Amino acid sequence: MNKEMYFIPSDIIKNTRPDYPYVKMAWVPGSTPPDIQDKMLEEGFSLPISPDIMEVLSRKPIAAELYLTRTCVLNCFGCSVPDFIKKGKEERAPIEEWKRMLEILALHTKAVKFIGGEVGGLPELPELAKTAVDLGLFTSIFTDGVPFLDDEEKLSTLVDATGGKIVLHTSVDVPPPNGIKNEATDKSRQFKANHGYELMKLAQKYKIPIIGHMMIHQPNAGDVIEIYNAVIDHGGIFSIGTMQKSVHLYQGREPKGFTNALRDEDRKLVQEQMALLIAIEDERLQKGQSRTLANSRAHLATMHTVGIDQNIGCTGEGRSPAVLAIMPDLSPRSCPVVLVPEQEKECPGCSYGVFRDGDPDWAEHLFIKGLYEKPVDREDFPSIFYPTEANNDLTGI
Numbered sequence: 220m221n222k223e224m225y226f227i228p229s230d231i232i233k234n235t236r237p238d239y240p241y242v243k244m245a246w247v248p249g250s251t252p253p254d255i256q257d258k259m260l261e262e263g264f265s266l267p268i269s270p271d272i273m274e275v276l277s278r279k280p281i282a283a284e285l286y287l288t289r290t291c292v293l294n295c296f297g298c299s300v301p302d303f304i305k306k307g308k309e310e311r312a313p314i315e316e317w318k319r320m321l322e323i324l325a326l327h328t329k330a331v332k333f334i335g336g337e338v339g340g341l342p343e344l345p346e347l348a349k350t351a352v353d354l355g356l357f358t359s360i361f362t363d364g365v366p367f368l369d370d371e372e373k374l375s376t377l378v379d380a381t382g383g384k385i386v387l388h389t390s391v392d393v394p395p396p397n398g399i400k401n402e403a404t405d406k407s408r409q410f411k412a413n414h415g416y417e418l419m420k421l422a423q424k425y426k427i428p429i430i431g432h433m434m435i436h437q438p439n440a441g442d443v444i445e446i447y448n449a450v451i452d453h454g455g456i457f458s459i460g461t462m463q464k465s466v467h468l469y470q471g472r473e474p475k476g477f478t479n480a481l482r483d484e485d486r487k488l489v490q491e492q493m494a495l496l497i498a499i500e501d502e503r504l505q506k507g508q509s510r511t512l513a514n515s516r517a518h519l520a521t522m523h524t525v526g527i528d529q530n531i532g533c534t535g536e537g538r539s540p541a542v543l544a545i546m547p548d549l550s551p552r553s554c555p556v557v558l559v560p561e562q563e564k565e566c567p568g569c570s571y572g573v574f575r576d577g578d579p580d581w582a583e584h585l586f587i588k589g590l591y592e593k594p595v596d597r598e599d600f601p602s603i604f605y606p607t608e609a610n611n612d613l614t615g616i
């Protein structure tokens with residue numbers, strides 16, 4: 220098989236994105252922007268095909284992201300789903316096949332996250348979430364909140380079906396209520412964040428833990444503590460991830476998305492705020508107060524000690540991704556960003572660090588490599604983002 224087909228050749232990148240700083244870029248059907256994909260096909264390359272699910276699972280991932288749909292009516296700037304997928308017709312596997320997939324995943328992983336697109340409005344969500352919970356999987360649902368805020372019964376049905384044993388995730392990348400900075404695109408982020416904050420209030424009513432996830436990128440790189448405070452004020456638990464400088468952003472729906480990627484000068488800002496978050500959480504825990512951070516200490520401390528370093532990841536470490544992804548037609552991906560192991564090996568690294576959150580081996584690896592300042596006087600705080608058997612603690616929330 221020709222290795223070339225897994226990556227976009229540099230001349231195609233130069234011709235389609237003349238101002239993009241060239242880095243090796245994976246070809247991921249369903250994520251690669253259509254104009255680039257068309258060029259690849261014109262040049263006679265064949266579409267890379269999904270890996271075999273058992274091959275992916277044999278590498279012992281800790282969790283799976285389940286894209287029940289990738290359609291969505293919102294238009295968030297940082298979304299990795301291209302418009303032609305988000306607004307197009309998609310092939311979705313029937314519920315019985317998803318259930319069989321969950322049975323397989325339960326034998327090999329600890330956690331599943333239902334994610335989209337927007338999954339909150341899907342009629343099959345309560346039954347699939349129940350199946351996952353019954354199989355003993357830590358089950359979370361990532362939603363923009365709109366379906367549940369529009370029709371609260373959807374949330375009560377979900378809570379009833381699962382016995383409330385779910386965690387909601389929603390993204391909040393700007394502080395409430397009117398943190399619009401300038402561009403029109405920020406309005407969609409504000410809309411989504413406002414719904415996220417509202418959903419946090421609604422989740423309290425059902426006693427469901429809810430994680431407000433901030434994706435840090437250039438325009439909000441200095442807003443971490445403000446958004447953290449807003450999340451906990453609304454009754455949520457805060458988590459944070461960083462956008463990839465290249466692979467993830469470039470695969471995104473917005474061709475100019477990479478201009479919002481974190482720069483080297485943002486590194487210090489990120490590091491300082493991570494140190495502050497760790498200190499705040501330590502102080503809370505020492506006082507016996509509840510957890511407010513969903514991330515593991517390893518995750519935050521890595522951003523604190525290393526900052527936004529893309530060279531931390533599967534690259535060259537002989538490691539495989541901690542989280543796999545399953546698309547709406549049940550085809551698997553090696554990780555939520557790349558498709559096949561050939562691409563992992565040359566992946567520039569994942570600063571979208573939530574993929575590693577909760578992986579105790581990863582924490583150990585960072586510690587040994589000197590990339591993680593392990594605290595000397597207390598235990599790590601465990602991950603609620605992707606908890607594992609060894610690192611799974613919902614007490615104190």
Ligand code: SF4
Binds near residue numbers: 566567568
């Ligand atoms: S999980 Fe691994 S392969 Fe996937 S984006 Fe991160 S570093 Fe790359």
